[in-house]
Amino acid sequence: MPTIEVPKEKWSGKVREITLGATAADGGTRAKTVTVGGETTLPYLHFEGDIPHPPAIAIEVQDRKPADWSPVLLEAWGDVTEDPAAWAKAAEEAGADVVMLRFSLHDDLSAEYARETLRVVLDATGLPLIVFGPGQAELDNDLLVPVAEEGKGEKLVLGVCEDKNYRTIVAAALAHGHLVDARCPMDVNLSKQLNILISDMNLPLERVVMDPTTGALGYGMEYGYSVMERLRLAALQGDGMTQQPMLVTPGEEAWRAKEARTEEGVPEAWGDWAERAVNWETLTASALVESGADILVLRHPESVKRVRAMIDALMSN
Template sequence: MPAILVPTEKWAGKVREVTLGGDSRKKVVVGGETTLPFLHFDGVIPHAPAIAIDVEDVAPQNWSPVLGAVWGDVMREGLAAWARKAVEAGADMVALTLRSADPDMGNTGPAEAVEAVKKVLAAVDVPLIVYGPGIAAKDNEVLVAVSDAFAGKRLALGLCEDKNYRTIVATCMANGHIVIANSPIDINLAKQLNILITDMDMPGDRILMDPTTGALGYGLEYTYSVMERLRVAALLGDSMTAMPMILNPGREGWRFKEAKTRDGVPTQWGDLEGRGIAWETTTAIAQLQAGADILVMRHPKAVGLVKRAIASLMATNY
């Protein structure tokens, strides 16, 4: 029998470990890999990628009807019910978006933001990710208030972009939280932002990096290759690209007509529910293969499928 010796890659670098949650609550550790995703014959993968599920502080208006069908009841019942159902659906973490702070969605302020976070923290014991409404000025306003109010809870706060990184980083440093550093699908901009953040003396193990999700059919290949390049750079020893990566296949995968529109689309697109779920899971599996450490997802069936895939990818006894 011919002897086939598989060459192994021994990398010099290692992805940083980041711990979310803890204190009196559950914690989740991500990162720490010394190899490309799931290649157990090359190196060590101490922690499985984690799944967070999106919840919002007001019932979303333009989510896909497929998501409306599974989350509709708890959306009406309120944030606590929604967060609990997310954990029941398999979420390792909850990702709360403070949507009501958006000037078009109520323009609420710091008090309401703190109240929303308090509700979720009381309802579930998993780590919490908190996103502002995505408008830099409002993000600063509500995230700083949340950061101050929940010092020591090791929340992940975002987005932290080149526009507002000083404010978000300063408040996360002061209160022991984690920043989500977001840059627009570009390896150099991602690295640059990590440098700016660490230059403020933010510890490297309190940064998650979000290189921006291009969904399947909407720039997935760019996200995919930027992620692969970031991860290869990290393993080659570049500490400024070695932050664990967090991606949003849920938000992006469900945003377009492929996951929203039932009628008036080509028959070849098939059934909407299955198509939407596949749009989210396909985006997610690509991101897992490119190095995602946290996936923020939406549909319970998609979460179930991806969790089973992760279990298989983490197993070494096949």
């Protein structure tokens, strides 16, 4: 057999290493921290460069029982969805590296409520936290500023920053030692631009993760995949404003898809609902792992197991 030399690319750039969470030694209270990024090659080409950290899995926990979640998800978690502290603990037991606390939209939201909710979750788990508001600019700002104060020093990831609404959240992150999630709607140019705008406010890029948004399997994910691929190639080619680790939310994306959400009015050939739904989330997440995701936010504990197995296999050779 002739020996074949595998061609290797020598990249000049490197994805930034970013650490979520702070232990007591660094002014926080987390039992452990999680570091992502640092890649010097395309996803899992271990023969060519370094992949120093596996992608981290975050499990999404909401401040109260989600009104719009599929029964498949609610059944999987059981009673803990009534209590964010218990839910966070369960997420840690289910294998999360990071807990994402997301505030849902309801009438009881207030600064005090946000502080209290964050406090009980911080007390319940030793994992680093990502905290997202309900996704409405003004409300996000009203909640994330007190969250930033209450969690001072914990190196939370605050989200989401968008091009129309990032200043308040970035200022809060700057003042209290946190990170931010910079989200753009599947747009390479805007993703880079938002990183520039955030770094113009003097938040070090070591405290910015970028969130390219992706769509779900069957709902435009191939476009999201291409955007991530393009951003990662630019990062490796040395474009300093695209070298942020990427956070993606396949849980949220996949469970919005009809295939995961509903049992009614779908062809019988689609098979068992729960299995199909978990597959949808797992396959969405797997594709995003392959396109270079560094932090994946998932919803179903079974998806977590399956994606973890995939990541372990990809990292072991």
